[in-house]
Amino acid sequence: MTTEAPPAPARTPAQQGPAAKGRPWVAPLAIAGLIVLAAVLVALLTPATPSQGFLDPDSTQPGGTHALADILGERGTLVDRVTTTQAAVQAAGGAAGAIMITNPGALTTTELGDLAGSAANIVVVAPDRTALAALAPGLTVAATTPVGPTQPACALAAARLAGSADMGGTGLHLAAGQSGVTCYPSRGLPSLAQYTSGSRSITVLGTGAPLENQNLAHLGNAALALNLLGAFPRLAWLVPQPAQAAPAGGTKSLWQLIPLAAYLVAAELGVALLLTALWRARRLGPLVTERLPVVVRAAETTEGHARLYQARRARDQAAAALRTATIERLRPAVGLPAAATPAAVTSALATRSALGQARLDALLFGPSPDSDAALVRLANDLDALEREVRSR
Amino acid sequence: MALTGRAAVVALVGVLVVLAVRDVAALIAVNALILAAIGTDLMLAAGVGQLRLSRGGDTRLLLGNTGAVTLTIENPGRRPLHAVIRDAWRPSAGGAPARTRVTIPAAGRTTLTTTLTPQRRGDTSPDRVTVRSLGPLGLAGRQGHHEVAWSVRVLPPFLSRRHLPEKLGILRELDGQHRALVRGEGSEFDSLREYVLGDDVRSIDWRSSARRSEVLVRTWRPERDRRIVLVLDTSRTAAGRVAGVPRLDASMDASLLLAALATKAGDHVDLIAVDRRVRARVVGASRSGTLAALSDAMAPLEAELVESDAGLLASSVLEIARQRCLVVLFTDLNRAAIEEGLLPRLPALASRHRILVAAVADPRVLEMAAGRGAAAAVYGAAASERATAERTRASALLRRHGVQVVDAVPESLPPTLADAYLALKGAGRL
Incomplete structure (x- = not known):
């Protein structure tokens, strides 16, 4: 789920807090964390699909109903576990029997129609709107209520005798003009409804909790379940198999389901693609190659030299170069020969500059600067001296 | 298909x-x-x-x-x-x-x-x-x-062509200036013409005047029919790009202007391009066809990444230039290359010919020398000053051997070189 995380949205400068400025990895990490958190939340909030064996009469798991089926069998009800609707209708064996539908959400509309069309009584557990509309059109889904101990509060004998039970779940609503019994109201909405449609009875349970192995001994759950289901001599318990749910009318593969026209169009599109590829693949003559001249910037060595100076902090070398250049430029102006001594240079320049001989000596022949800032200052001082000497 | x-x-x-x-x-x-x-x-x-x-x-x-x-x-x-x-x-x-x-x-x-x-x-x-x-x-x-x-x-584009009219004007001025002067070094007898008021009476040719019924004066003109040998160094130093153009191309531009000017001034121009071998050679082209022959020979030249062979350069020049002539060598003022290559051969060349070295300076280096403010810029200025000092030292070394050096940025090299030529011509020192 996290592998297909959507790309993080582009961040505007306003979104970048002062903390994120210093540590650029914080923001992506936070976004990734949020995505993981969201994925976990979604995973937790998504209702778990009924695991294998949920409300399955063959299952002895806590969520199974083997115990109930066993008791029903002992009491004379023939419980038949079936996996297809046809088998269910057949096993119910007509008007006396009943079909128990514990997972109506896993049935297709066609299958729901098959079930609704059968003559058998119907017991539906936790139906959704679609299932309810097909199987029990006299009822509608009102809301979802919590599952917990609930009082029967109705006249239905099966409920009244059982007493309070773990009911709730899907809150039901009896359609206007539909006569029937509603029991176990949770937050005002009944979670058990029974009405008669023609010659058959339709029972809807808001939750399968009272039927489960783990809850059967609790409150009046067992009594309620036995009262409701033990009334039928035959009970077809429909456990739709997810893998077998789809193929209804034979063994057509996915490829066979695609219409012929799609294949034909795909083939012709393939031809068009092939022709396009052939069109683009043939170039109009080969590429023309050319021997290119070498590109060397003449200033590259000087620039490299400057970077070397800076990298090695060669302030002494740099200062010496700048000082020598200034002296060489000023020498003709004050009439000095090439081999003039430092003392001669300073004394000659002192006559043309406001700087004293000692400061001139420090500027031109002093120690090399001890920081880059001092070097920059030295360069500016040398410029100032040059301007001064030239202007006088 | x-x-x-x-x-x-x-x-x-x-x-x-x-x-x-x-x-x-x-x-x-x-x-x-x-x-x-x-x-x-x-x-x-x-x-x-x-x-x-x-x-x-x-x-x-x-x-x-x-x-x-x-x-x-x-x-x-x-x-x-x-x-x-x-x-x-x-x-x-x-x-x-x-x-x-x-x-x-x-x-x-x-x-x-x-x-x-x-x-x-x-x-x-x-x-x-x-x-x-x-x-x-x-x-x-x-x-x-x-x-x-x-x-x-x-x-080659010959972009410096635009300097030609101005330089030709100076050349004509030079001609005119000399025509009425008394004979001096570097000038030769041109013609006799009628005396006009204002002419120097010392230039009257009495013998010719005696033969004719009018007073004639002798005129002089700067010497003609001198030989100029342009030498292009096509070795590695010519490959370096200055303002986006290889040094070789800047040298070609300058040499074309010089050749155009020299042929107009009546001199003969030859060309050789040398690195480890002679790569182009134009000798004895007719005066009118010189420029075309030169640019034709220069067109396919590219700088090679090899060290130039100064011995080959000197011997090729000596082979072409039998009489005394002006040798213009387009190379870089690279101290190591000059000290080890050119300097030992220089006496043999300089004793027989007048030598002028034209070098392409890099405006980027000059620009770096003005760098101030940031530490990086000052280090750049120091490196630039060092490079300039090396160049100056190399050209001082050449001058000590009697070689004239023209060191200029690409835009000003052609006119500066032309000026140097005109100065030599005017002084009659070709």
Whole structure:
């Protein structure tokens, strides 16, 4: 789920807090964390699909109903576990029997129609709107209520005798003009409804909790379940198999389901693609190659030299170069020969500059600067001296 | 064989047909039809091999100008030719248009023009001419190619030509200035003319005046028929780019201006380009053809990444220059190269000839010298000062051997060199 995380949205400068400025990895990490958190939340909030064996009469798991089926069998009800609707209708064996539908959400509309069309009584557990509309059109889904101990509060004998039970779940609503019994109201909405449609009875349970192995001994759950289901001599318990749910009318593969026209169009599109590829693949003559001249910037060595100076902090070398250049430029102006001594240079320049001989000596022949800032200052001082000497 | 986009479009239309009919037979029919149409096109397309191609147009072109090369295609076949033609040139030749659609009737001909805007000097030849002859339906065609030889020599641009009128003006001034003067070094007898008021009476030629009934004065002019040998160093130092242009090209520009000026002044100009071998040689060209011969010889020159052979350079110069002449050496003021290469050979050259070294300075280095403010800029300034000091030392070394040095940035090198030549000419020291 996290592998297909959507790309993080582009961040505007306003979104970048002062903390994120210093540590650029914080923001992506936070976004990734949020995505993981969201994925976990979604995973937790998504209702778990009924695991294998949920409300399955063959299952002895806590969520199974083997115990109930066993008791029903002992009491004379023939419980038949079936996996297809046809088998269910057949096993119910007509008007006396009943079909128990514990997972109506896993049935297709066609299958729901098959079930609704059968003559058998119907017991539906936790139906959704679609299932309810097909199987029990006299009822509608009102809301979802919590599952917990609930009082029967109705006249239905099966409920009244059982007493309070773990009911709730899907809150039901009896359609206007539909006569029937509603029991176990949770937050005002009944979670058990029974009405008669023609010659058959339709029972809807808001939750399968009272039927489960783990809850059967609790409150009046067992009594309620036995009262409701033990009334039928035959009970077809429909456990739709997810893998077998789809193929209804034979063994057509996915490829066979695609219409012929799609294949034909795909083939012709393939031809068009092939022709396009052939069109683009043939170039109009080969590429023309050319021997290119070498590109060397003449200033590259000087620039490299400057970077070397800076990298090695060669302030002494740099200062010496700048000082020598200034002296060489000023020498003709004050009439000095090439081999003039430092003392001669300073004394000659002192006559043309406001700087004293000692400061001139420090500027031109002093120690090399001890920081880059001092070097920059030295360069500016040398410029100032040059301007001064030239202007006088 | 080559398909066109139209074939793919037809197949897409076929998709609609198949969608409408929804039958395997329709699919087969549509594709058979497309295949048949492509086959027909291939059959009916005019043959490419039988075409006769020829070229014409410019063979010489100044760098920076635009020229045209024509391609004449003759279709001797019985079918008209509908074709896409690509006249391929190397990328730097700037050939346009890249491809052309033509229709040539049977036994007809047409001429295509490719305009060239070269970006590099040297010889440029076209690659193959590819012809894609399409069938009447335009779905497919035959493709083939022809090699049609041609060569365009892209000459150095001679951008410094704009300085020529001004320098010629100075030259004329020099001539005029000298014509009435008394004889001096570096001038020679020109002619006799009638005395006009204001002429120096000392220049009156009494003997000629006695023979004629009028007073004649002698006129003098600066010496003529001197020899100038331009030496281009095409070694590694010439490859360095200054303001985006190799030093060699800046040197060529300066040498062309000098040659134009010198030929106008009546001197002879020779050229050699040397690195480890002699790469170009123009000796004894006629005065009017000198400039053309020089730029022709310079056009294909490229700097080689090798150290120049100063011994070869000196011996080639001595071989050409038998009489005393001005040797203008275009090289870089690289101290190591000059100390180890040129300096030992210099006495032999300098004793027989006047030597002038023209070097291309780098404005970027000069610009770096003004760097202040940030530490990086000051380090740059220091490195630049160091490089300049090295150059100065190298040129001082040359001057000590009696060599004149002209060191200038590319824009000012040609006029500075021309001025140096005019100064030598005016002083009669050629």
